Amino acid sequence: MLDVGFAAADEPCLRADAARNRARLLEAASRLIAEHGVAGVTMEAVAAAANVGKGTVFRRFGDRTGLLMALLDHSSRTLQADFLGGPPPLGPGAPPLERLRAFGVAVLYRSAEQLDLQLAALPEPTRRFAHPSLRFLQTHVFVLLRQIVPDADCELLAQTLLAHLDPALVHHLTRQRGMPLERLERGWIDLVARVTRTEPPRPPC
Amino acid sequence: MLDVGFAAADEPCLRADAARNRARLLEAASRLIAEHGVAGVTMEAVAAAANVGKGTVFRRFGDRTGLLMALLDHSSRTLQADFLGGPPPLGPGAPPLERLRAFGVAVLYRSAEQLDLQLAALPEPTRRFAHPSLRFLQTHVFVLLRQIVPDADCELLAQTLLAHLDPALVHHLTRQRGMPLERLERGWIDLVARVTRTEPPRPPC
Structure with a gap:
């Protein structure tokens, strides 16, 4: 199937x-x-x-x-194509820090759109982190992080960053605690800055 | 029951x-x-x-x-008593940053000891983050973070820190990817330093 x-x-x-x-x-x-x-x-x-x-x-x-499953896979492939070959800042061409910021925002909004679907498809706890769809996201974040903070334990930091985008957490924060998605987006930008020990970007004028 | x-x-x-x-x-x-x-x-x-x-x-x-359930509850109460009234650095008396470091290490080692039990007791995704046992940990981390980085979105940062201690992640990293627990412990100390924008403590001589 x-x-x-x-x-x-x-x-x-x-x-x-x-x-x-x-x-x-x-x-x-x-x-x-x-x-x-x-x-x-x-x-x-x-x-x-x-x-x-x-x-x-x-x-x-x-x-x-x-x-x-075909729906999730289709959307995952679209996102993957955008990371790997789409226009910057999501795709290649932008500095890795900008790509990382754009990545989280794209994944957040995709999760919010497909929350029920993603929750319904979450594997059980012992397989959650080994699932192929998550492994792809881990690899992408790991590769970007390694360019930004090469001396850090980027494997662990990638897990931390991805945890912010976990559909179950997005569900909890937006639906159970009523946070607007914009707050999660600001939280992502702030988290990337802290984890990479960089300054957050200036807000647009 | x-x-x-x-x-x-x-x-x-x-x-x-x-x-x-x-x-x-x-x-x-x-x-x-x-x-x-x-x-x-x-x-x-x-x-x-x-x-x-x-x-x-x-x-x-x-x-x-x-x-x-009684076993998990018993262990959760023991940990809670240690945070709230035990000796520093886990309990009151140490600076909040030191307490936060000690907290994560204590939770990590407890998770590793009880991994099967905690995995068996994990609630389903839509209730995972609202579960009382996790809510207590969230509140503790939130209260400490607010003393260290009062201007940050400490609610979101608390979620990020706790994600590093998620039993399903500890299971994945230690059992499926063979990482020693000491690496997760170093990762916690490093993550706390990054998230709070502080220097990591000097390693013991």
């Missing part, structure tokens, strides 16, 4: 209209989540929203879990 | 020999965990190790879950 999300990458010969179809289904599912939460995503609702037959959705994703 | 752990505090008239009995059972259970892991803790094994009848263990804790 889980490999459905990788279909686009693993099947270079996937016909162009099938790929477009798949993208349309994922966009429709994203809209449904934004409007009605994860509970609003059923195979029927996605088919209706994308204007295709229900059978197409089942053929493409197998079942609802397959669809949800 | 969950209130069994609070029995000692809620029942001031608990007869002294019953209290001693309870303490002996909890000590026996702790030893069993240290030797055989959480799986080694059965009501029968605890009764045998404490040299009492099985009925006594059931009367005192109800069932195995009650016993495990």
